[in-house]
Amino acid sequence: xxTATVDERLLRxxxxxxxxxxPELGAVMGAVAVFVFFSFxxxxxxxxxxxxxxxxxxxxxxxxxxxxALLMIGGEFDxxxxxxxxxxxxxxxMFSYQMTANVWVGVFVSLLVTLGIxxxxxxxxxxxxxxxxxVTLGTFLMLTGLNLGLTKLISGTVQTKSxxxxxGFSSAQTVFASEISIxxxxxxxxxxxxxxxxxxxxxxxxxxxxGNWIFAVGGNGDAARAVGVPVTKTRIGLYxxxxxxxxxxxxHLLFSFARVQSGEGVGNELIYxxxxxxxxxxITGGYGSAIGSAFGALIFGMVSKGIVFAEWNADWYKFxxxxxxxxxTLLNHWVRKRAEATx
Amino acid sequence: MAAVLGAxxxxxxxxxxxxxxxxxxxxxxxxxxxxxxxxRWTFAMVTHSGDGDSFWxxxxxxxxxxxxxxxxxxxxxxxxxxxxxxxxxQSYIDKKVDGLIVTLAKPDAMKxxxxxxxxxxxxxxxxxxxxxESKEFGALSHIGQDEEIAGEAVGEELTKRGRKKAxxxxxxxxxxxxxxxxxxxxxxxxxxLQNLYVDGTNMPDVQAGIGAKLQADSxxxxxxxxxxxxxxxxxxAKKDAGxxxxxxxxxxxxxxxxxxxxxxxxxxxDQQPYLQGYEAVDLLWLxxxxxxxxxGGRPVLTGxxxxxxxxxxxxxxxxxxxxx
Numbered sequence: 001x002x003t004a005t006v007d008e009r010l011l012r013x014x015x016x017x018x019x020x021x022x023p024e025l026g027a028v029m030g031a032v033a034v035f036v037f038f039s040f041x042x043x044x045x046x047x048x049x050x051x052x053x054x055x056x057x058x059x060x061x062x063x064x065x066x067x068x069a070l071l072m073i074g075g076e077f078d079x080x081x082x083x084x085x086x087x088x089x090x091x092x093x094m095f096s097y098q099m100t101a102n103v104w105v106g107v108f109v110s111l112l113v114t115l116g117i118x119x120x121x122x123x124x125x126x127x128x129x130x131x132x133x134x135v136t137l138g139t140f141l142m143l144t145g146l147n148l149g150l151t152k153l154i155s156g157t158v159q160t161k162s163x164x165x166x167x168g169f170s171s172a173q174t175v176f177a178s179e180i181s182i183x184x185x186x187x188x189x190x191x192x193x194x195x196x197x198x199x200x201x202x203x204x205x206x207x208x209x210x211g212n213w214i215f216a217v218g219g220n221g222d223a224a225r226a227v228g229v230p231v232t233k234t235r236i237g238l239y240x241x242x243x244x245x246x247x248x249x250x251x252h253l254l255f256s257f258a259r260v261q262s263g264e265g266v267g268n269e270l271i272y273x274x275x276x277x278x279x280x281x282x283i284t285g286g287y288g289s290a291i292g293s294a295f296g297a298l299i300f301g302m303v304s305k306g307i308v309f310a311e312w313n314a315d316w317y318k319f320x321x322x323x324x325x326x327x328x329t330l331l332n333h334w335v336r337k338r339a340e341a342t343x
Numbered sequence: 344m345a346a347v348l349g350a351x352x353x354x355x356x357x358x359x360x361x362x363x364x365x366x367x368x369x370x371x372x373x374x375x376x377x378x379x380x381x382x383r384w385t386f387a388m389v390t391h392s393g394d395g396d397s398f399w400x401x402x403x404x405x406x407x408x409x410x411x412x413x414x415x416x417x418x419x420x421x422x423x424x425x426x427x428x429x430x431x432x433q434s435y436i437d438k439k440v441d442g443l444i445v446t447l448a449k450p451d452a453m454k455x456x457x458x459x460x461x462x463x464x465x466x467x468x469x470x471x472x473x474x475x476e477s478k479e480f481g482a483l484s485h486i487g488q489d490e491e492i493a494g495e496a497v498g499e500e501l502t503k504r505g506r507k508k509a510x511x512x513x514x515x516x517x518x519x520x521x522x523x524x525x526x527x528x529x530x531x532x533x534x535x536l537q538n539l540y541v542d543g544t545n546m547p548d549v550q551a552g553i554g555a556k557l558q559a560d561s562x563x564x565x566x567x568x569x570x571x572x573x574x575x576x577x578x579x580a581k582k583d584a585g586x587x588x589x590x591x592x593x594x595x596x597x598x599x600x601x602x603x604x605x606x607x608x609x610x611x612x613d614q615q616p617y618l619q620g621y622e623a624v625d626l627l628w629l630x631x632x633x634x635x636x637x638x639g640g641r642p643v644l645t646g647x648x649x650x651x652x653x654x655x656x657x658x659x660x661x662x663x664x665x666x667x
Binding site: 044047049050052053056057060148157158159162253256257258259261263264265268304305308309311313314315318 | 434437518
């Protein structure tokens with residue numbers, strides 16, 4: 001028995017190699033590059049108040065990017081996520097107004113409605129075995145129509161009536177849409193929600209059985225089922241997580257502005273997916289991280305506001321975004337190959 | 344004969360095209376010098392426009408023209424989602440610009456950042472939409488068209504023309520201003536007016552929607568569209584349906600001016616977008632320079648201006664250079 005034949009699974013890998021094999025590496029590098037770039041390109045970018053605006057933009061996107069990243073690790077899409085945010089805000093606002101209820105009742109009803117839609121998505125997916133692309137495309141269109149149709153039917157116009165003077169509004173505003181002043185600079189509370197969600201999702205992914213299930217379901221659903229992973233429950237749970245994120249974002253929208261525009265949210269679902277992909281999620285599932293999605297959202301926030309600070313023509317914004325997506329994905333791909341080759 | 348053939352083969356056109364456009368631009372830019380010696384202030388404009396909207400291009404060209412004259416560094420950004428528009432305004436406040444021009448299409452969403460601008464001591468002028476909220480939110484002036492008044496003007500014009508049954512085509516579901524236009528027209532029109540919703544991002548759908556309605560109800564003698572590009576679709580739909588209805592439209596562009604001349608359209612209602620951009624920048628400059636405020640706390644109206652066949656000839660030239 002010689003000491004040279006240690007089992008390869010017990011071999012110590014260097015810290016460097018460990019870092020290289022992290023899915024969020026590409027996004028972190030990208031975020032640093034974008035930050036340095038705009039620090040030089042835009043003189044007002046480094047002000048604390050500017051950074052607070054950047055963080056706010058990143059957080060409103062990031063709150064949705066976290067559950068969408070989990071869902072993508074689980075191997076599925078949700079194209080209804082963008083309008084679901086609007087649906088959630090509408091449900092809350094219209095229930096409170098029409099029932100003349102304390103707005104917290106509306107907030108709670110909205111949570112049930114939104115989670116219900118999440119369950120519907122998951123249930124349709126697991127029952128019909130159709131691709132999630134098709135199922136959620138259906139829900140996306142149905143929700144877009146419902147948002148407009150129901151709002152017009154109930155409120156008479158295409159936006160909801162203001163609930164700013166109703167009971168519970170100010171306390172709900174404190175929870176979902178207030179500002180916290182640190183050293184004279186105002187930070188939006190959504191940043192806290194975002195960080196909390198990232199921490200929670202990371203803990204679930206890396207430290208719990210549910211996390212293992214998510215990776216297993218996304219890696220190979222049939223194999224996961226064969227070894228006893230509750231595949232159906234995991235998938236439905238993931239859609240409920242997206243719905244939960246949509247609920248927080250929706251309540252933020254409502255309590256920031258007191259009114260909701262029924263036609264908004266279309267197109268945002270793709271931005272969430274982009275943030276998750278930049279953050280290292282594989283489109284085929286089974287790989288990715290929640291922290292990565294946070295850096296993906298941060299890159300978005302920095303680019304969208306950096307272009308304004310740098311006085312560039314905003315017409316080009318989408319082009320930069322697309323280029324960034326391709327670069328980040330290529331970088332991820334390259335890093336992963338290198339990491340696997342040196343194992 | 345040989346010369347014509349030669350020109351055709353080499354593919355040159357002696358009229359129109361890029362060359363004519365460049366010549367127009369060169370003559371316009373020749374005069375592009377500041378007329379004042381005030382410091383170079385930075386003014387930013389944030390609108391609720393979608394990507395690539397021709398209306399907002401005209402607003403911008405008005406603002407840029409005034410910016411050149413007033414020695415202003417003019418910045419422009421837009422987003423059709425309320426939250427994003429508010430964030431853009433906040434970015435410019437962070438950037439400490441010297442003046443802000445904002446549209447209040449979704450006023451509740453802009454309330455917070457308007458207050459922030461006030462706190463930061465940045466003067467704000469609202470344009471286009473938000474005449475009701477502008478003063479309350481602390482803006483210096485509002486420059487735009489009251490959508491309801493514009494609609495009422497249309498209703499009156501329709502009555503004057505002896506129309507009986509009109510169709511108001513809304514191309515953007517969820518736009519409050521559009522609803523107000525049709526409601527205003529309904530109020531003053533003596534005949535019957537119905538609303539029709541179509542998907543403005545999908546032209547074939549617009550055409551098919553109007554066509555189907557005209558076929559279903561042959562009593563409709565007028566179609567009103569709320570944007571210039573949709574008037575063209577309405578004319579095509581009318582032909583397909585074999586209807587004799589008159590097509591009238593809100594807003595103006597080159598094709599509408601031509602159409603008015605050719606009597607394809609009855610009349611157009613213009614809100615003079617160029618003026619909204621130009622005046623906003625100029626009034627901010629006046630405020631910075633001389634603390635002048637226009638409007639006396641009431642909206643400064645840039646419309647409605649009813650344009651018929653008579654005016655179309657002169658306006659055609661201006662639409663071609665992108666200022667009307």
